Amino acid sequence: MGNILSVYTNDVDRINELFRYFLVVAAIIFLLVVGYTFYYVFKYQSKKQLELPNQEEGSDRIEIILATIATVITAVFVYLTITSINTIQKIPEHPKPFLEITGHQWWWEAKYPQSGVITANQIYIPTGKKILLKLTSADVVHDWWVYKLGRKIDMIPGRYNYMYMYADKPGEYLGACSEFCGVEHARMRIRVIALKPKDFKVWQKHQLQPVVSKPKDALFEKGKELFEEKTCTNCHAINGTPHKEDIGPNLTHFGSRKRFLSDMLVNNKTNLTAWITNPQNVKSGAKMPNFILSKSEIKALVTYLHNLK
CATH class of the missing domain: 2.60.40.420 (Cupredoxins -  blue copper proteins)
Structure with missing residues (x-):
């Protein structure tokens, strides 16, 4: 059973695969219920049917079969869900984050503790690497969510949460705060720019350079x-x-x-x-x-x- 879910570098893919399993099973159950409902509706709607069909009080055998199927389905999904949670939330005991994100009303602060770079809102990461994020809030509860790069997670004042973020190819990935945090919540957007590792190093080196004014400006x-x-x-x-x-x-x-x-x-x-x-x-x-x-x-x-x- 442990191999039902594939091993993914990106936690989003694992979550999506689990969701697809839920969706398929839910769709099958839905179609069975709707199918049997319509079958019996049409079967006994004939005007020629003057007498009620024979009434059966129940079948112990059918009830046991259905209860067993429901229990097995539930047990399988409980197992898969717990396994996925443990895999996704596998944070080191003493985490050393690559990136620290602090939510403010209504903007994002980004710190790179390993290099000392501090920036805001427009956030850069290297591709091909699982980025460990440390998240907190400076004021109210926010929620970080860049849906193509990782799961969403709450940012709570005075507490630190951790999650992984991963981009497999260069590009710009959009997200948003997913917890109502005040009047400008809807416009608290996120833009993560993933660069190839060598390009990320160039960006990071540039960020560490002091600002120089134009001569005689x-x-x-x-x-x-x-x-x-x-x-x-x-x-x-x-x-x-x-x-x-x-x-x-x-x-x-x-x-x-x-x-x-x-x-x-x-x-x-x-x-x-x-x-x-x-x-x-x-x-x-x-x-x-x-x-x-x-x-x-x-x-x-x-x-x-x-x-x-």
Whole structure:
């Protein structure tokens, strides 16, 4: 019985195979019930049938057979379910996660403890490797789910849960928070980008590089000054600078991200300008305050953030 389920690297495939077994058995039972129902409905609906058919009170033999079949089916699926759970949730006693994910209202923080890279929302992993994730929440209960890469799992404040994630080929995999967590829950999206191992190393090395401004770019420097003067540094960290706060997303190399606001908007100057001008008009309930900036200040900040690459 232990070989009924194939050995898969990706836990999703194992879960899907178990689901298919459930579906097939459920479909057979459903068709049998519906089939027998219609059979007897049509058999005894004739107007010529003036007398009721002979009534049978029951059959001990049939009842024992049906009860035995139901018990065997249930026992098999209990065994397969427990076996699958134990395989999927086979976490080392002292886990050393490759990636630490923290859910916030309403964005994702990603830390790579082995390299020291910290990023947000747009998350990168190497292909062909089972990634051990450590998950928690900074505020309310969230639920991590990238359905093509692994099962979903709750993220609970003050507790750590672990799961494996696996991508067999390069690509972008979408997911979402699957536990209602507030007004912007529906737009708390996930984008995991799987790269070939050598490409992942290049990305990771780039993330560890300090941000360098363009030579003699006055607008960039003005934006950098405003970023500090307007207390943006009280919430946002930028690697390679003294700013280490993680209340809001880490903005290191922010300009190289394709999207922002938990994958909500394309990362371009137009969307970034709208966001900085009035965050609540873009994402109601977001904790980013409106600093009531002038157009020139907004332009400088947008230039600064857009060039953090």
